[in-house]
Amino acid sequence: MSTETEEKARTVSIRLSTAVTALALTALLVATVTLAILYAGARGTIADxxxxxxxxxxxxxxxxxYALGASTIDYRDVDAWFTRLKIGTAPALSAKFDATAPQLKQILLPLQWNSTATPLSADVISESGGIYKVNAYLTVNSTSVQNPDGAATTVTYSLTMxxxxxxxxxxxxxxQNAIPAEGTR
Structure with missing residues (x-):
């Protein structure tokens, strides 16, 4: 019976240096995989x-x-201004400009309105689902029959795109479209 017991009780011996090496390689593999996952996550965050x-x-x-084009007006070529007003606009907004063009001409032509603009800045106010609300600020120099010496004003356009x-x-x-009215804050 002792021979049978000896056959059943076999032992496997591993050198200590082999066990330490296997453990070190396993730890290195776990660390490498962890760093790769963290790196990929960080890259995605940076890309976003x-x-x-x-x-x-x-x-x-x-x-x-857009604000620069909309603020640059020469009463002698109002049609060019209307064209600039419609550049980059959605069809519904473009149609609104077409509908108001005759009334605006009746105002600008007798006044002999001219204006040039200098952009100051533009800032995204909000974004939701790809809809951006942006304020564009300009200095506009205007002359007219009523004010031939001209006047400089700061103008703000609030755009949604x-x-x-x-x-x-x-x-x-x-x-006024970007600032809440009293009582709605």
Whole structure:
């Protein structure tokens, strides 16, 4: 019987240096996988942050360009101004400009209105689902029959644009559209 017991009770011996090496390699593998996962996550976060910043910068540029075109008026070429008013706008907004063009001409022509603009800044106010609200600020120098010496004013355009529709501008208004009225805060 002792031979049978000896056969059943076999032992496996591993050198201590081999066990230590296997343990070290396992720890190194776990650390490498952990670092790779953390690196991939950080890269994704950075890429998302960079994409968000690029979208905001694009929205601000669209707003600044639009506001500059909308603030540059020469009564001798009002049609060019109407064209600039409609550049980059959604069809519904463009149609509103078409509908108001005759009334605006009746105001600008007799006044002999001229204005030039200098952009100051543009800031994204909010973003939700690709809809950006942006304020664009300009200094506008205007002359007219009533004020031939001209006047400089700071003008604010409040624009809403849709990134998902090719950055089309869907609304244009003044600062009153961006500031809550009394009692709605």
């Amino acid at each position: 942050s960079e994409a968000r910043a690029a979208d905001e910068q694009h929205a601000e540029q669209v707003a600044a360009d 849709d990134r998902n529709s090719g950055w089309q501008i869907t609304e244009v208004g003044g600062l």
